Amino acid sequence: GLSERLQKTFSKLRGKGKITESDVREMMREVRLALLEADVNFDVTKNFIKTVRERAVGSEVLDSLTPAQQVIKIVDEELTKIMGSQAVLLNKAAKIPTVIMMVGLQGAGKTTSAGKLVRYLKEQSQARPLLIAADVYRPAAIEQLQTIGQQLAVPVYEEGTAADPVEIVKNGLQQAQDAKNDYVLIDTAGRLEIDEQLMDELSRIKEVAQPTEILLVVDSMTGQAATHVAEGFNKQLDITGVVLTKLDGDTRGGAALSIRAVTGKPIKFIGSGEKLDALEVFHPDRMANRILGMGDMMTLIEKAEKDYDEKQAAELTRKMQENTFDFNDFVDQLEQVQKMGPMDEIMKMIPGMANNPALQNANMDPQDLEHLKAIVYSMTPQERQNPDLLNPSRRKRLASGSGRPLPEVNRMIKQFKQMQTMMQKMTKGNFNAMEQMMGN
Ligand code: GDP
Ligand code: MG
16 A cells, blocks of 8 residues: 555655655655555546645654655545545435435445435434335336335335336335425436436436435446436435445455545435445545555554553553563564554654664664563563672573674663663653653
């Protein structure tokens, strides 16, 4: 994914205080590629890059992040923003029924999504919806809707394939009035591409039905084409929202970004499967992660920012206060921080470690950590708790037990003792000593 690519390309920038223009230019090349790969529209990508670049150039790199992580964070935040930041729910009519009109190209998932929405509404608010079958061009379409109606125990209004769709809708709405249905979902016909005849029919249905919601159903797998489809439907019908289907495949979801940017209309739901329960409220932040292919990256960054600072530091402080920080904790700490990313960045987050000479030159790559662990694991429980026991003969034993050279064992024990001393000084409230240690 993009995040890995950025991290790899920019690992060399680690430790810089500010992100420069040329750093950003290089990073933006990666971002652009990732967005285009995710099928984000070209113009949308261009504008997006511009926004991110302006924000990223000159921004201070947070202590806890690498420049690449910082840029990923900005990209993620801007992606979320451009997709609307917040989930947007369905509007409700002032008086029943709330009419929802499903529109879109053939095969986009209108009929299926109508069924999913009915299920969703019943679950959310014990709604009593009516489905109207206004796709008269494909005989199977009515049957498909009836099957869905049966599955959900919801009535389907239909007049076969010979009637005029506008009349069907008019009559169906009358039935809904009489039966006091609180929601009406109109399943309309689609075409393989936008044509005038279809748009004309949909406009007339809109006029008759006065829908509260016109939901455009778009197949996310159609990639770039999805943008043009959305633009066309929105121009003709002034849609109120979008259902983005088939996100259960391996599509990156770039369509969400393009559609929102081009139409200004919110994505309200996503379809994530063929079954009727495979409908989710659209969350811009989750989609941003998906587009970036970041996996756990944001979680990691947030962890680095919050969790670590708070929980880990609190635990460490407690150990320091109780003066029970031992080799086990030492390895624990190192292991915890190793999970979070580049070692030298993370080490700085350990309280008092930022400028600790004992660790500053320690090149903490994962290999080194493995070696440190090997040494600690060669210790007896008593030795782990009390490093003073580690006389020369025990150290020799550790060296052969761990397969590490004796000088390395000695160096590691020295580092540990320095850390312990520092902690003792800190807990005695000797803040001068602490400041000295931290080089402030
Ligand atoms: P319509 O022509 O717009 O009414 O489209 P349909 O509702 O008939 O759906 C077309 C095909 O797409 C059907 O085979 C559906 O099962 C499938 N489909 C619809 N939504 C989804 C989705 O979110 N995920 C997957 N995997 N398939 C979907
Ligand atoms: Mg259909």
